[in-house]
Amino acid sequence: MIKQIIQKMKQHQFLFEELVKRDFTKKYKRTVLGMLWSVLGPLMTLGVMALVFTQFFGRNMEHYIIYLFCGNLLYGYFKESTATGMTALYDNAGIFSKVNVPKYMFLLSKNVSALINFGINIVFLFLFCIIDGVSFTWKFIMLLYPICCLILFNLGMGLILSALYLMFRDMKYLYDIFTLLLMYLSAIFYSIDAYSQEVQYLFYLNPIYVYIRYFRKIILEGTIPKFSFHLLALAYAVVALIIGAVIYKKKNYKFLYYI
Amino acid sequence: MSKTIIEVKNASVKYVTGDLRNIGLKEYLMKKLTRKYEVRSFMAVNNVSFTVEQGDMLGIVGNNGAGKSTLLKVVTKIMQPSTGYVKVNGRIAALLELASGFDGDLNLKENAYLRGAMLGYTREFMDKKYPEILEFSELKEFEQRPFKQLSSGMKSRIAFSIASMIEPEILILDEVLSVGDGAFREKSEAKMKEIIQNGKATILVSHSIAQIRRMCNKVLWLDRGNQIRFGETAAVCDEYELFLKTGVLPTKES
Numbered sequence: 107m108i109k110q111i112i113q114k115m116k117q118h119q120f121l122f123e124e125l126v127k128r129d130f131t132k133k134y135k136r137t138v139l140g141m142l143w144s145v146l147g148p149l150m151t152l153g154v155m156a157l158v159f160t161q162f163f164g165r166n167m168e169h170y171i172i173y174l175f176c177g178n179l180l181y182g183y184f185k186e187s188t189a190t191g192m193t194a195l196y197d198n199a200g201i202f203s204k205v206n207v208p209k210y211m212f213l214l215s216k217n218v219s220a221l222i223n224f225g226i227n228i229v230f231l232f233l234f235c236i237i238d239g240v241s242f243t244w245k246f247i248m249l250l251y252p253i254c255c256l257i258l259f260n261l262g263m264g265l266i267l268s269a270l271y272l273m274f275r276d277m278k279y280l281y282d283i284f285t286l287l288l289m290y291l292s293a294i295f296y297s298i299d300a301y302s303q304e305v306q307y308l309f310y311l312n313p314i315y316v317y318i319r320y321f322r323k324i325i326l327e328g329t330i331p332k333f334s335f336h337l338l339a340l341a342y343a344v345v346a347l348i349i350g351a352v353i354y355k356k357k358n359y360k361f362l363y364y365i
Numbered sequence: 366m367s368k369t370i371i372e373v374k375n376a377s378v379k380y381v382t383g384d385l386r387n388i389g390l391k392e393y394l395m396k397k398l399t400r401k402y403e404v405r406s407f408m409a410v411n412n413v414s415f416t417v418e419q420g421d422m423l424g425i426v427g428n429n430g431a432g433k434s435t436l437l438k439v440v441t442k443i444m445q446p447s448t449g450y451v452k453v454n455g456r457i458a459a460l461l462e463l464a465s466g467f468d469g470d471l472n473l474k475e476n477a478y479l480r481g482a483m484l485g486y487t488r489e490f491m492d493k494k495y496p497e498i499l500e501f502s503e504l505k506e507f508e509q510r511p512f513k514q515l516s517s518g519m520k521s522r523i524a525f526s527i528a529s530m531i532e533p534e535i536l537i538l539d540e541v542l543s544v545g546d547g548a549f550r551e552k553s554e555a556k557m558k559e560i561i562q563n564g565k566a567t568i569l570v571s572h573s574i575a576q577i578r579r580m581c582n583k584v585l586w587l588d589r590g591n592q593i594r595f596g597e598t599a600a601v602c603d604e605y606e607l608f609l610k611t612g613v614l615p616t617k618e619s
Contacts, residue, residue, distance in 0.1 A: 120487055120491075121482035125482075127479075131470065132468070132470050132471075200466045201483060202443075203443065204466055205483045205484070206441055274389055276390050276391060277390065280390065359444055362438075362443070363380070363381045364385060364386060365386070
């Protein structure tokens with residue numbers, strides 16, 4: 107099965123590269139500022155949030171900027187990846203209704219630019235860590251684990267959402283509201299320590315919070331989470347991916363009817 | 366006996382349409398609640414069988430909505446038959462609606478590469494053929510222009526030029542034998558004939574009976590998804606022309 111997928115990927119590598127190139131060109135409109143903007147945007151959001159919560163709400167947690175950055179970084183990657191991935195099928199309807207190409211290619215290519223943005227931003231996170239005096243340990247290597255999980259989770263959600271968007275065009279507005287809710291539920295700028303143990307467990311129902319928590323544990327607390335926590339992080343990713351893959355597999359020939 | 370290139374046996378394609386297109390979740394729920402949600406399905410292609418052998422050129426005729434394009438989509442594996450089967454021996458290149466599927470924001474070169482990738486070319490092949498494509502399309506001075514600034518004639522010229530670089534075994538043409546104006550039309554038709562001659566088999570959908578008579582040796586006639594006739598060009602075309610005049614479908618195949 108995996109061998110088959112790799113072979114298919116190889117066969118369509120050229121198409122994939124061209125799609126990525128197209129999505130990049132369209133996104134940044136061939137400007138340097140466009141590229142810069144994708145970095146500046148999150149940094150400015152971070153600045154505003156830091157200002158608001160330290161000055162007006164009086165948060166004075168140690169390394170609060172880093173705490174905030176971890177939350178914003180992961181939530182931002184999830185949001186960008188799924189919001190752009192959502193339209194992947196619809197935008198390319200003109201192509202897949204005329205040429206027989208694997209439809210998940212469109213989603214993958216949209217995910218690449220979100221991933222690159224994420225990569226750039228994570229460099230900034232480490233830069234901030236240095237400035238803020240967070241000590242680096244070998245445990246930072248473990249950050250690769252939640253990153254991989256999040257990539258898979260985003261892919262799965264992208265598959266699900268792009269199929270839903272093809273069926274229901276107003277999905278976008280609903281999704282905007284959903285992501286807003288998700289942002290408030292992800293403890294990006296607050297700490298859940300004040301809540302009772304039961305309520306704290308409820309937060310683990312939110313995959314994004316799980317990934318954020320993992321980052322904070324490694325970076326701010328210098329500890330590797332428990333084994334069960336790893337399982338949870340992986341489970342969310344795998345479940346999303348399986349649901350998405352099943353929808354694509356089942357609907358592969360039916361997507362045509364919706365456009 | 367010659368080799369069978371395409372075999373379509375009792376193929377039917379169910380097509381679903383109605384409220385499921387372009388609907389929002391709110392609208393969907395409202396319609397479901399008021400029981401106004403309506404989805405119609407019909408047989409776009411109904412029990413069609415035909416074979417294409419090596420060296421054949423098959424013409425498909427029929428009114429709009431006869432299921433011609435759907436049938437081509439089944440042969441190119443964009444759609445699946447609900448019943449029956451389609452067997453294809455060879456590499457297919459389908460030229461369906463040439464000018465669509467380009468991206469207005471990309472320039473000519475980028476679009477050419479993207480289209481090439483979609484048609485299944487490799488990068489090396491495109492690198493090698495791109496100068497030829499550009500020359501054939503006679504659009505060299507527009508190379509760096511965003512695609513949306515080109516005229517539709519230019520778009521179909523570049524589309525044709527890219528598509529004509531393939532050496533497919535099976536070529537499927539939906540109303541595209543030639544594009545563009547005067548000189549280019551002749552050039553493209555000559556090029557197309559060259560491709561047809563080099564390939565194993567060709568399927569041509571056309572509304573021009575004269576063209577079908579001139580080029581095809583077999584004709585398939587569809588009407589509202591049903592197969593009316595499949596056979597030698599002259600006989601089927603005669604009957605089809607009679608139908609176009611009188612509007613009366615012939616009785617079942619004798």
